[in-house]
Amino acid sequence: MFKILLVDDEKAILKSLTFALEQDYQVFTCDNGKDALELMRTHDISLVLLDLRLGKENGIDLMKKMLGHNPGAAIIIMTAYSSIESSVEAIQAGAFYFITKPVQTSQLLLLLEKAAGQLDMRRTINSLEDVIRNEIIGDSPQMQQVLRLIDQVKDTKAGVLITGESGTGKELIANKLHFTSNRRDQPFIAVNCAALPESLLEGELFGYKKGAFTGAVRDEPGIIRKAGKGTLFLDEIGEMDLRLQSKLLRFLQDGEVRQIGGDAVRVDVRVVCATNRNLEQEIAAGRFRSDLYYRINVITIVAPPLRERTGDLGHLVPYFIKKYSTAYGKAIQGIDPEAFELLSRYDFPGNVRECENIIQRAVLLCSGDTIAADDLNLKYRADRTQEDQQDRCVKVYAHEKMKDIERKVLDLALRSHGGNRRRTAESLGISERSLQYKIKEYSL
Ligand SMILES: Nc1ncnc2c1ncn2[C@@H]1O[C@H](COP(=O)(O)OP(=O)(O)OP(=O)(O)O)[C@@H](O)[C@H]1O
Ligand SMILES: [Mg+2]
CATH class of the missing domain: 3.40.50.2300 (Response regulator)
Incomplete structure (x- = not known):
């Protein structure tokens, strides 16, 4: 409205x-x-x-x-x-x-x-205009593989699932899939499944008849029908509620959209999904339907994290410098080697989005014509990365049995003390005897 x-x-x-x-x-x-x-x-x-x-x-x-x-x-x-x-x-x-x-x-x-x-x-x-501007930058082997895959599957109707950490370019990939495909003259409609509560999302997607529920003051055809012969991009599909997952599955199986309180209509839309969750884990936890997973995941495109393809920085950094120096009317020529080296060593938990933010900020702050290490503000970020890693550690361990955690910690401690039992026991705050006992128990 x-x-x-x-x-x-x-x-x-x-x-x-x-x-x-x-x-x-x-x-x-x-x-x-x-x-x-x-x-x-x-x-x-x-x-x-x-x-x-x-x-x-x-x-x-x-x-x-x-x-x-x-x-x-x-x-x-x-x-x-x-x-x-x-x-x-x-x-x-x-x-x-x-x-x-x-x-x-x-x-x-x-x-x-x-x-x-x-x-x-x-x-x-x-x-x-945004789409035209949004080129996928990078020619690392990993990105070349992604681009090849996009090219191979762009015209199929089989389910494509794009996975990858936050900020790796999943939405960009979905855009490219549509705008290079034979559906490019048809609508591309993106829906963020995490943004709306389940009840609203259902109405938005499938539409409703006037009077189907309180608040349905007029007929609403729904996004799926509006996407017509185009592409429907279901972003953050991992957040979708189980009941709605069933309804989506039914649509994918028989190609008919059932409007709330209305009739079923055939729609020839192509569906592309994305998530930064591990859907297999979600299935194991009972939060995602496995039959839906197999439907939407005939082909998987994995957007690789930036830290595994730092070679792409050589393209991304100049690209973002140009983008933002044009936007802010600054004449910045490039980045000095020391600053670039710092970026190459950084692990980018927020991936390309974070890289873009860092450069945007650096362009704003930069007083000369070349971005220097000081403009990047990476010290603060490096500290934060450590915190993030601890956070990740907590998340990884939170799903494991106490015994498995203990085994890992003991193993790590022994290794870091070169196998010396006395020092290991000391660092863990336990007696040598109980360490001895645990080594036996876990056959370390
Ligand atoms: N290869 C790339 N080349 C140029 N820009 C990129 C690239 N990858 C990502 N970006 C930019 O980084 C930002 C994040 O990308 P995008 O929204 O596609 O990521 P995402 O994987 O969908 O993230 P999230 O999981 O947080 O939704 C966007 O501004 C996008 O234009
Ligand atoms: Mg996204």
Whole structure:
């Protein structure tokens, strides 16, 4: 549902407009410029219906401020005096359109539909530009293999599962799969399964009939149908609830979308999934259906962690330097060898996303024309990495039996003291006798 902001200093008008629009829009209201700007900012609103005369405030000035903050906003001016000059002025200052008071609901709805359509188009164009910009950088053997695999499977309808740690480029891979495939002229729709509660996600995906449940105020075709002959990208599939997993499985098996409270419709969409969880472990823990897993995972593409392909830094770092020095209008030529060496030794728990953040920040901070070690701020990160490793340790051990943990710790301690029992026992805070006993027990 599109959000709309109504700004008028007459309470009665706000009330009647809200009544007219709340079926089709998520309505926000306020009676002054300050609140209006705040609402637009906090709720990311791009559609506004604005009274030209707001008490002492001038609607056109306010509109200019709104456009300064959100240049893509569609602002419709309401005016009680159908004075030609003020309407012309409003349009010249960037208004989407103007409408005279008293506002006729049918006319307003039509106008809003047009404005919303234009906003939608702008959004699509923006995301297309993003996609075009988002090239997959890197030519390490691991990435070459990923690119080859994308090329081999881009046109199949078999389930592709993209796995890999956070920030390794899973979404980028899904994008490439679609935009190089024979479905590239069809929609690409990404859904983050972790972002919505289960009940909402079901409605979003499968759609619903008007009246199917409270709050279903109109028919909603659902994302799967909207994706049509295109690609549906189910991101973070590991977070999907078991009940919804069954429904998804049924759809994948028979190719029919069952709208909540409605009929089944055949859809020829291609489904690509991604997760940073280990789904086999999730299956073992009873949190993921194995039959769904086999459906979505006919082909697996593993996005390798950056620390296993540090050779790619030679491409990624210059790429991000160029990207951000252009964005920030800085003339940065490159990175000095010492700084690059530091990066090569860093283990990037946040992978390419983290690498990008580090370079972005360095470009901002850099005062010369070459990024230096100091600009990278890696010392703090290296410390944090150690913490992360401890965290990971805790996670690894949290699923093991006490005995197995004890065995590992003893083994590690013995090795690190070159097999010397006295020192090992001392470091573990136990007697040599009990160490002796445990070595026997675990046949170390
Ligand atoms: N090979 C690459 N070349 C260029 N940019 C990349 C590459 N891999 C990742 N990125 C960039 O890093 C960021 C994270 O990538 P992406 O969102 O695809 O990762 P992800 O694996 O989906 O992460 P998460 O699991 O956290 O959702 C994005 O800004 C993306 O453009
Ligand atoms: Mg992702």
